[in-house]
Amino acid sequence: MKKNKTRELTPQEQETYVNEAMNLLEDVGYYIQNLWHVSDIAEKHVGLSQDEALGILNEALTSDRIMEEIHIEIDNLIESVHEVPDEIVRMKMQNADKKSIQKKQQENGRQ
Secondary structure: OOOOOOOOOOHHHHHHHHHHHHHHHHOOOOOOOOOHHHHHHOOOOOOOOOHHHHHHHHHHOOOOHHHHHHHHHHHHHHHHHHOOOOOHHHHHHHHOOHHHHHHHHHHHHOO
């Protein structure tokens, strides 16, 4: 996003730009459901600058331990989907709504 040099963005304009950016990223295949903002850190720790908060987020989210845990969990989930050819597991992995999952569970219970 280009910074508007003539005036600050209103909260509504900022929200619009953020939503447009998120939609674009999601449309081209990025996972956007777990985004962090510097205010998530700065609001909890008064006195931190935005740059310091961003540095903390960067260190925390790109640490070797966190990255390894994410890759392990992804591998485990992939294995569980392929090992158990279960429609309910697939539905959960695709974030199907709860009612559809419950309906499928009831159908499987009758078979």
